[in-house]
Amino acid sequence: MTREAAIHLACLYGPVAGAALLAWWVRPSKRLATGLLFALLWNAAMLPWLDSLARAAGLWSYRSQSAALGGMPLSLYFGWILAWGVCAPLLSKAMGGRTWIAVALLVAIDLRTMPEMAPVLELHPLWWLGEAACVAILLLPSLFIVRTTVSREKLEIRCGLLAAAFGGVFLGLPALLVCGDLEGVILRWQAIPGPARAFIPAGIFLFSVPGLTAARDLARSGGGTPVPLDPPERLVTHGIYAFVRNPMQLSMTLLLMGEALLLATPWPALMALMGIVYSEGFARWSENEDMRARFGEKWTTYRREIRPWFPRWKPLVGETCELWIDDSCGPCSEIRQWFEDRQPAQLELHRASEWQGIPLERVTWRHPASGRMESGVAAIAMALQHLHLGYASLGWAAGLPGISHLLQICFDAAGAGKRQAVE
Numbered sequence: 001m002t003r004e005a006a007i008h009l010a011c012l013y014g015p016v017a018g019a020a021l022l023a024w025w026v027r028p029s030k031r032l033a034t035g036l037l038f039a040l041l042w043n044a045a046m047l048p049w050l051d052s053l054a055r056a057a058g059l060w061s062y063r064s065q066s067a068a069l070g071g072m073p074l075s076l077y078f079g080w081i082l083a084w085g086v087c088a089p090l091l092s093k094a095m096g097g098r099t100w101i102a103v104a105l106l107v108a109i110d111l112r113t114m115p116e117m118a119p120v121l122e123l124h125p126l127w128w129l130g131e132a133a134c135v136a137i138l139l140l141p142s143l144f145i146v147r148t149t150v151s152r153e154k155l156e157i158r159c160g161l162l163a164a165a166f167g168g169v170f171l172g173l174p175a176l177l178v179c180g181d182l183e184g185v186i187l188r189w190q191a192i193p194g195p196a197r198a199f200i201p202a203g204i205f206l207f208s209v210p211g212l213t214a215a216r217d218l219a220r221s222g223g224g225t226p227v228p229l230d231p232p233e234r235l236v237t238h239g240i241y242a243f244v245r246n247p248m249q250l251s252m253t254l255l256l257m258g259e260a261l262l263l264a265t266p267w268p269a270l271m272a273l274m275g276i277v278y279s280e281g282f283a284r285w286s287e288n289e290d291m292r293a294r295f296g297e298k299w300t301t302y303r304r305e306i307r308p309w310f311p312r313w314k315p316l317v318g319e320t321c322e323l324w325i326d327d328s329c330g331p332c333s334e335i336r337q338w339f340e341d342r343q344p345a346q347l348e349l350h351r352a353s354e355w356q357g358i359p360l361e362r363v364t365w366r367h368p369a370s371g372r373m374e375s376g377v378a379a380i381a382m383a384l385q386h387l388h389l390g391y392a393s394l395g396w397a398a399g400l401p402g403i404s405h406l407l408q409i410c411f412d413a414a415g416a417g418k419r420q421a422v423e
Contacts, residue, residue, distance in 0.1 A: 007120045008066060008075040015082035022090035032093065034229040035149030038162060039142035040085035045168025047081055048072060050137055052182035054130035063119045070176040073120065084139045089146035099143050107135060149230060156401075159219045162227065163212060171255055174271065178263045188263065203258060205397075211251030213240045213396040221370045228290070234370055235295040237302050238346070239385050240396055242315035245308040249279050284308075313389050315345050323383050324364040326352040332363060335380070344386035361418035377411060378404045 028036065048070035055061055055071065066073045083106065092102040110131055115123055145161055148154040179185045192200070215226050217239040222232025226248055240247050256272035291299040305316050325336045336349055352360045365379035366372070374382050381399030385392040398404060412418075 004064065004120055007117050008064075008073065011073075011079040011117070011120075012075040015079045015087055019082050019086040019090065022087055022094060026090050026093050028090065028093070029150075031150045031152075032089075032146065034227075035146035036086050036089055037229065038149055038158075038165065038227070039089055039145045040081060041165040041169055042142055042145060042161060043081035043085040043138050045165045045172060046138055047077060047134075048176055049168075049172065049182070050130075050134060051077075054127075054133070056182060057130070058124055059127045059130035060121060060123050063122055069173070071181040076121070084134075085142050088139055089143055092143060092146075099147075103135070103139060103143070106139065107131070155219045155223070155225070156216070159215045159225050160401075162225055163215050166252075167208075167255075170252060170271065171259060171268075174256075174259065174268050175263065178265050178267065192262070200262070204255070207254040207258060208251055209393075209396050209400070210240060210244070210247035212400055214247035214251075216399075216401065217241060220372045221367055223370070228287075231290075235291070235298055235302065237298075237306075237316060237318040238321060238367060239382065240392070241306070242312075242318065242345075242385065243306070243389060243392060244311040245303070245306045246279065249275065250309060279308075311389055315386060315388075315392065317345055319367070319369055320346045320348060321382070321386065322348045322350055322366040322368065323379065324350045324352045324355055324360055324366065326360070326363075328353070335363065339383060342387055344383065347383060347386035374399070376404075377407045 026032075051072045052070050062068070062071065062073060064073045066075065068074060069077050088102055088106050091105065092099045095101050111128070114121060114127070114131070141161060144154075145158060148158050175185055176182075179188050189197070217236050218224055218226055218232045221238065222234045222236040224230055224232030244250060253272045253275060256268040256275075260266060260269035260272075288299075288303065291303075302316070302318070306312065323339065326332045327336065339347070339349060352364070355364075360375070362376040363379045365374045365382040378399050381395040381404060384395030384398075398407060
């Protein structure tokens with residue numbers, strides 16, 4: 001056996017053996033196993049791009065003729081994601097939750113073994129900067145994902161990481177497979193005509209909005225993630241789910257179709273087609289049985305009223321929500337009148353002065369069933385979703401984290417800042 005073959009075998013089967021041994025030792029619960037799957041997906045999605053950036057920065061390079069993903073030998077790819085996505089969290093658990101010990105041990109192993117991996121891996125003088133970046137972007141988030149999945153904490157942050165992970169796996173990896181590596185992706189991007197290139201970011205954003213909005217609503221109103229292994233505790237039938245039943249599948253399908261056009265390859269489109277077939281076949285039957293068992297007649301009614309792929313024009317008449325507005329504020333009273341004129345579905349308008357609790361300082365939208373509250377721009381964005389599809393689409397985009405915060409800063413700068421309601 002050559003040295004190169006021995007390195008490939010050790011990089012792959014070492015983490016496999018370590019993961020198996022740690023799993024036997026820890027005996028992970030269902031929640032822990034779910035967290036490990038999420039961490040594995042995070043590493044699988046992010047590692048090829050981080051490795052490509054490290055090689056582009058001249059931190060290391062490969063001298064191997066073996067099969068590769070984005071220029072990284074597959075043995076190293078699978079070994080690394082197992083080591084940091086599975087072994088690291090299990091090691092932390094085995095050590096009684098002493099995460100820093102697990103991090104220190106795994107980093108020490110990397111620092112010791114990576115210089116010995118020549119000729120497969122050739123390190124350059126500042127290679128430790130790449131190692132530090134991998135720890136920050138791969139290892140620490142993996143441990144965070146597992147810990148918060150087990151404890152059911154930091155749900156919104158966890159959903160954001162999962163959205164990035166699934167997007168990276170189903171959109172990023174096909175791009176690498178088609179283009180070869182990061183340089184190939186850049187060359188493909190540069191080959192796109194300038195005017196068309198200008199519209200691509202806007203298209204990606206628009207296609208992503210339904211899926212991101214749905215993930216946010218499932219976290220804030222449903223108390224869970226979009227993944228069936230970690231599902232919401234409550235059935236969400238307002239917001240984007242009042243218009244379409246499968247917003248995340250719709251987003252992913254549109255994005256894959258767009259990727260197929262950009263890359264001039266049928267593979268993403270075939271993935272989208274397989275996703276539709278799976279969703280409308282086994283997944284649809286399985287989802288219906290699971291949801292009916294958990295939510296009963298409420299799910300049956302919702303499923304009958306909302307189509308899976310084609311949004312309604314008017315929202316489902318279901319859960320009642322509230323919009324609390326300060327009538328003593330001139331612009332706020334105009335907002336109230338604007339909504340009253342359009343007769344929003346299942347949205348009750350209340351005077352902020354009648355609110356019982358901590359005084360409200362902005363227009364506030366509330367979902368009584370879950371206790372979810374949004375204020376300011378985010379509240380208006382949610383209220384727009386009680387009108388029709390056109391206004392709701394604006395609300396979906398404006399209500400996304402980051403965008404709603406930026407809009408709120410702009411409105412505050414224009415004088416629409418916080419104020420308490422008066423009698």
